[in-house]
Amino acid sequence: xxxxxxxxxxxxIDVKTVSSVLGISRSGAYELMHEKFFPTLKIGARxxxxxxxxxxxxxxxxxx
Numbered sequence: 001x002x003x004x005x006x007x008x009x010x011x012x013i014d015v016k017t018v019s020s021v022l023g024i025s026r027s028g029a030y031e032l033m034h035e036k037f038f039p040t041l042k043i044g045a046r047x048x049x050x051x052x053x054x055x056x057x058x059x060x061x062x063x064x
Contacts, residue, residue: 006055012041012048022058 003009003021010017019029033040039053049057 006051009051009054011051013051013054014046014048018049018054021054 001017001020003017009021013021015026015029015033018024018033019026022029022032024032032038033047033049039049039057040047041050
């Protein structure tokens, strides 16, 4: 799915969506989601990112 605005994102973003939104590979998204500084929430073996924390992370890291 192609997201045109942040409002279209689901409340919890999975690896596939992180990959798509950031334009990186799925393996790159997995690596990013394992970093301590990335706002990943682990639910059992599943990793997701709350939408608001993802948007904040993108805004805080844009242009670095």
